[in-house]
Amino acid sequence: MTETAGARVPRVAVLGPVELRGPDGRVPVRSARQRRLLAALALHADRAVDVEVLAELVWDVAPPVDPSGALQTNVARLRRLLPAGVAIETGARSYRLRVGADDLDAVEFQAGLTRAADEPDPSRRVALLDALLALWRGRPFTELDHPALGPEVARLTELHRWAQEQRAAGLLAAGRPGEAVAAAEALVAAEPLREGAVAVLVEALAATGRQGEALAAHARLRDRLDAELGVEPGPELRAVHLRVLRQELPAPRPAPAPTARRTPVRVPVSSFVGRDADLGAVSALLRDGRVVTLCGPGGVGKTRLAVHVAAAIAGRYPDGALVVEFGGGGPADVAAALAAALGLSDLRAGSPAELVVDGLAVRHQLLVLDNCEHVADEVAAVVEAVVAGAPAVDVLATSREPLRVDGEQVHAVAPLDGAAAARLLADRLRAGDPAAVPGPGQAALVEQVCRRLDGLPLAVELAAGRAVHVGLAGLVEALEHPHALDVLRGGRRTAAPRHRSLRDVVDWSYGLLDDRQRTLFDRMSVFAGPVERAAVRAVCEEHDGLADLVERSLVVRHPGEPARFGMLETLRAYGRAHLATDPGTPRLRARHADWAVGLAEEVRAGRRGPGEAAAVRRFEAHLADLNRAHDWLCANGPRPQLLRLTLLFAELAYLRGRVDLTRVLDRTLDVVDDPGAAVDPLVPRLLGLSASVRWMHGELDLAAEQAHRALELAARTDDPTSARDAHESLANVASFRGELGAALEHARAALELDERVDDQEGRVVALTDLTIICAYAADGPAAAHYEERLVAAADRLGSPTARAWSHYARGERRAEAGEPGAAAHLAAAVRAAEEVGSGFIAGVARHTLLTSAARGSTDPASALAGFGPLIDHWHGFGAWSQLWIAIRALVETLSRLDRHAEAALLLAALRASRRASPVFGSDAARLDAVDRAARATLGTDFDALAEYGAALGDTAAVAAARRAARNTSPGAR
Secondary structure (H helix, E strand, C coil): CECCEEEEECCECCCCCECCCCCCCCCCCCCCHHHHHHHHHCCCCCCCCCCCHHHHHCCCCCCCHHHHHHHHHHHHHHHHHCCCCEEEEEEECCCEEEEEEEEHHHHHHHHHHHHHHHHHHHHHHHEEEEEEECCHHHHHHHHCCCCHHHHHHHHHHHHHHHHHHHHHHHHHHHHCCCHHHHHHHHHHHCCCCCHHHHHHHHHHHEEEEECCCHHHHHHHHHHHHHHCCCCCCCHHHHHHHHHHCCCCCCCCCCCCCCCCCCCCCCCCCCCCCCCHHHHHHHHHHHCEEECEEEEECCCCCCHHHHHHHHHHHHCCCCCCCCEECCCCCCCHHHHHHHHHCCCCCCCCCCCCCHHHHHHHHCCEEEEEEEEHHHHHHHHHHHHHHHHCCCEEEEEEEEEEECCCCECCCEEEEECCCHHHHHHHHHHHHHHHHHHHCHHHHHHHHHHHHHCCCCCHHHHHHHHHHHHHHHHHHHHHHHHHHHHHHHHHCCCCCCCCCHHHHHHHHHHHHHHHHCCCHHHHHHHHCCCCEEEEEHHHHHHCCCCCCHHHHHHHCCEECCCCCCCEECCCCHHHHHHHHHHCCCHHHHHHHHHHHHHHHHHHHHHHHHHCCCHHHHHHHHHHHHHHHHHHHHHHHHHHHCHHHHHHHHHHHHHHHHHHCHHHHHHHHHHHHHHHHCCCCCCCCCCHHHHHHHHHHHHHHHCCCHHHHHHHHHHHHCCCCCCCHHHEEEEEHHHHHHHHCCHHHHHHHHHHHHHHHHHCCCHHHHHHHHHHHHHHHHCCCCCCHHHHHHHHHHHHHHHHHCHHHHHHHHHHHHHHHHHHCCCCCHHHHHHHHHHHHHHHHHHHHHHHHHHHHHHHHHHCCCCCCCCCCCCCHHHHHHHHHHCCHHHHHHHHHHHHHHHCCCCCCHHHHHHHHHHHHCCCCCCCCHHHHHHHHHHHHHHHHHHCHHHHHHHHHHCHHHHHHHHHHHHHHHCCCCCCC
């Protein structure tokens, strides 16, 4: 083996594009035919290979007339490149590659896996696997495309995936469950039916406190195995699933346990070059301070550095790290983008900054705010508010200028030095074409290119994309052209030199386009994110030039079915600057809005059936463009288009609990609020859906007011069915107030209107309400009747959300009546809802599942830990009605555990909160019992605790409830 930077590496590498490595590094094999010959010989290492077999592999479709002579020539040339220890032996019409076992990476990879499997220490096992996985650079024997390779490629690929699976398992065993989740998620995404990987993912999710996600991961595999193969999961995965259900998996490490909202930071898979010192310095700054801003010119790599820092230090924070990007919006969108990323949707009165601070006040988290320069004033205000009001949250920001907030530490991100820039250029060239990687004789060309581009990573990557096609010499020649030299080194003298270099690379790339390509480039900048080819055709009225723009790295092709095409933000801003002076831009924006409205209606239709998951993914993928179209329609109309677009946001705002979606709904209602105008039937629909969001947030009076207004407007239209959402909202408001007769009346009215127009989704929701209301009213026969109709309606619709409503209603009815089978239905509801992000249904189902277990268990301590994730879920939603009901159940559990002081404190906070819904019936009786037990135990201390609890306020009460749920030690009082 050879020595490279202190590490021994194989001399012949086939786990990816074939490579030869000598004492001084990589040995270029410039001939494609010789690379195929080397790969073919390595495929049969240390075995004689007949000339005919080699010729078929090397020439594939058309072998030469004289294969012996052709091979002899190529073997002779290849021999001159071989490093010491590697040789090609000639036999009778055959050739043999002689190479040591540890000098061929495929052999070393397999042997190393055996060593790793025998290593008892999980940390050392992970280190061994990391070293082995570093050998893998892509599909084995990349140069060869022949059926004969199939078995070997499949064998090596399976070993690679097995190694990834074992690494994830090793991370979990080593007490690194968060990293195990990230590793297992990547493997499951690539191979969804891999049971071993899913088993690791389920265990790792459970170990990080994310039991709901763990159960959902198991359910996805089980459903897919049944649908595609007609089989059940194997015994190993079934055993893991059972342990999760019983909460028998080990607690997460290190303590305290992460909350249900913790997610791994997604680190790009491409290489991260030349930033080790920055990584260490920023990590140290965040250990000593609360706010760190990465500053530097555009394209210098601030975002990449921030993401890698977050991934490296996320373990310091029990609630993990969260990245929020501000590139797609303006100043007015800062708080909404933060709240949406945090999963908050509390719409009470107060400033947006207060909403964010209240959501963060109970967390211990790293908040990464990316691309802040164009919204610096707004971000600065939010950061100062967070620092003051959320003492356990640290902030890492990226900006071209400091935020200038109190306590800010600025870390200047400089361009790459010459050596790092050269490594980046070589890496990106290799990604585009392994044959384009510069050899030792091209070091001067590499140094010249990197110096011309000032070491800016984005400029280097753009140049690499061009060099793949014209070569390094051609790139240097272009840079030496007088005009190109002016472009790359000139510009405004008052501008920063590195900023001029980055902008000039874009100018140069744009200058290489013809008029048709430039027009398409400019028009594509109207999109806020990647879109399908059909969207480009519809909006830009042109798509044939896409391939040209992709080739020039001006447009990025995102693989998938269908593929999507997008632009880097720097390039998009460049194109939009041109659109700002183009008289045709208003027509372009109108076409973009028309496309977005059509997309929204396609998603709405797709949601109402088995394709709901794909439809929701499509919505999320295009959310930035839908928001951009909404902004245009709010300002320019037409009003019917605006209402049609907003209807999708309104439906998902309730189901997904997203503040960004709700704010779109609110803005539309403000825009169309014209008392003198004719009433469009969609207006009362949107008002009714807005009322649903309001009651979820505990604003029962406002919800009722909006719903009644919707009924008034619906009566003025020629479409009375537009009142159905208002009736559905009023049914829920009445239920929370204990007015079950009124709730039944409104739910029946909603069902009647749904059936009048055969609205299957509306029918499912109304029948869910009726089933539960009748169950709460102890009308068993009526509840069973509506349940039967609900099951049939949900089966007809076939969407995961419909299945979730159906299972939830069945579980809720059985839990209320004390019948068996409730838990199975509630667990099924959670799985179905989480499949499509219907977080509200998942929350209510998980709530009943937990509270039923807590009340019915002889060991209430076993249910205590489940309250923390449930409280986090509802707090993130801003769903105070459900949140206080969860805390009510926690209070009962604490009382059963004789933790009367905590129970008294939270009970007083509950009774003092204006957001808590009224308590009646059996719930009131249970709380009265808690009160009596606490008074009897605490004596005179009860009044002091009650006074303190009543003064806590909602946010402090939630923090106290989280602490109580986390404190599971038997002696807690």
